[in-house]
Amino acid sequence: MKNHKTIVLSNQEISPGYFRMRILAPEYNRLAKPGQFVMFRVQRSLLPLLRRPFGIFRAGFMPADCDTMPPKEFIEIIYKVVGSGTEIMQGLHYGDPIELLGPLGAGFDLSLTGGDSIMVGGGIGLVPLYMLAESIADPSRAEVLIGGRTRDDVITVTEFERLGVKTFVSTEDGSLGDEGLVTRVLESRLEKKPGARVFACGPMPMIRAVEKICRSRGVQLQVSLEELMACGVGACLGCVVKGEGHTNDNPSYLCTCKVGPVFHAGDLAWEDTVSADDCECGADR
Ligand SMILES: Cc1cc2nc3c(=O)[nH]c(=O)nc-3n(C[C@H](O)[C@H](O)[C@H](O)COP(=O)(O)OP(=O)(O)OC[C@H]3O[C@@H](n4cnc5c(N)ncnc54)[C@H](O)[C@@H]3O)c2cc1C
Ligand code: FES
Structure with missing residues (x-):
């Protein structure tokens, strides 16, 4: 389990009030197990004070698409906007800095x-x-x-x-x-x-x-x-x-x-x- 300072790769509304966020997440492709979660915090913002837990929907790997673009490991989370933290999350875009603590917890047997x-x-x-x-x-x-x-x-x-x-x-x-x-x-x-x-x-x-x-x-x-x-x-x-x-x-x-x-x-x-x-x-x- 590590605290990663990382960035958002994409953040799209997939159904009214539900967003799918792809996050640059080195090592997660290897480490994340089904059922584990991350604690998510928006950098550069004091509020919300606490990190928010989200299940890992998918861990994946984007291959290098040219010499200057290195391969990228990512995770995706899907969240429903319910309060102050998720309201801030829905406004995040490509490149916005965030922190991820994880992968956390015991997953499925x-x-x-x-x-x-x-x-x-x-x-x-x-x-x-x-x-x-x-x-x-x-x-x-x-x-x-x-x-x-x-x-x-x-x-x-x-x-x-x-x-x-x-x-x-x-x-x-x-x-x-x-x-x-x-x-x-x-x-x-x-x-x-x-x-x-x-x-x-x-x-x-x-x-x-x-x-x-x-x-x-x-x-x-x-x-x-x-x-x-x-x-x-x-x-x-x-x-x-x-x-x-x-x-x-x-x-x-x-x-x-x-x-x-x-x-x-x-x-x-x-x-x-x-x-x-x-x-x-x-x-x-
Ligand atoms: C292990 C784990 C995995 C989770 N995975 C996901 C996920 O994949 N996608 C997703 O959308 N949400 C997930 N949640 C719930 C998510 O953490 C909360 O919805 C989020 O923290 C709300 O933050 P907020 O600041 O927007 O809302 P707040 O302002 O903190 O709360 C708004 C409302 O949501 C309720 N709420 C807050 N946290 C939870 C919770 N854990 N369960 C039920 N109600 C809650 C509050 O009681 C309040 O009524 C997960 C929670 C846990 C513990
Ligand atoms: S959230 Fe603090 S002990 Fe589980």
Whole structure:
């Protein structure tokens, strides 16, 4: 993990309120693992004070295009504009200086990607699933279920399709794909593939519903949690969640930024809520 002072290569709106930013990121092509994230800070600006966490959508390599243009390693992040930090980010252009701390956290356990895999992404939760899909040896046995409130929340479908992964789109208002919740699609896909492993990222209500569905069927599940984070490196304890077996007498807390953001569902406490502070963060994202 390193702090890189680097620059923005491009920053484009791909759907209303959703931006895709390409960032010069030496070494990430080699180091970044599916499910990891970066802490992002705008240089030359005091605000926002804190870095902001974003999942790594893709790590890549632009070959040299002439003698004077060296090859460039980059990462892409995709973000939804929700507050002060992302509002500043949407105004960034080619060459603007930024800082990246990362790659951070533990990603997906790739030893479980053999056989049938079902990835479930709600809204911006789709982001960490792309590198996971890229790493699946037999994409014809992988499916991605993409859910959003409206068609504007459904992003990067064609890119998953290009990997050879079967995609299922659903929206709550029926403006794209099937009408209804992505969790309903999960139930029907698990009828067809009861032995599949499930990988999920999205708002907490979706994650909880996915966990219930998988637990009731004995399906192995990994979840990527998007808790609020201040430091991203295990120093502030602002991102803790309850671990499996947690009680008031015998507390067990896990740092999402260090131990996660990806967890095996069985390592977390689910009875009431996963979040340590009962926050519904992500519910409206
Ligand atoms: C590991 C990880 C990966 C993430 N990956 C992505 C990603 O790929 N794309 C993306 O758009 N966002 C992602 N997020 C969420 C992202 O970090 C926040 O949306 C961002 O920090 C908001 O910053 P802001 O200054 O614009 O908003 P703020 O002004 O800080 O907050 C605006 C609103 O967004 C809510 N919010 C802030 N952070 C979060 C969060 N972590 N989860 C849910 N709600 C939040 C706040 O409660 C508030 O209501 C990720 C978060 C984590 C922890
Ligand atoms: S964000 Fe500070 S400990 Fe995780």
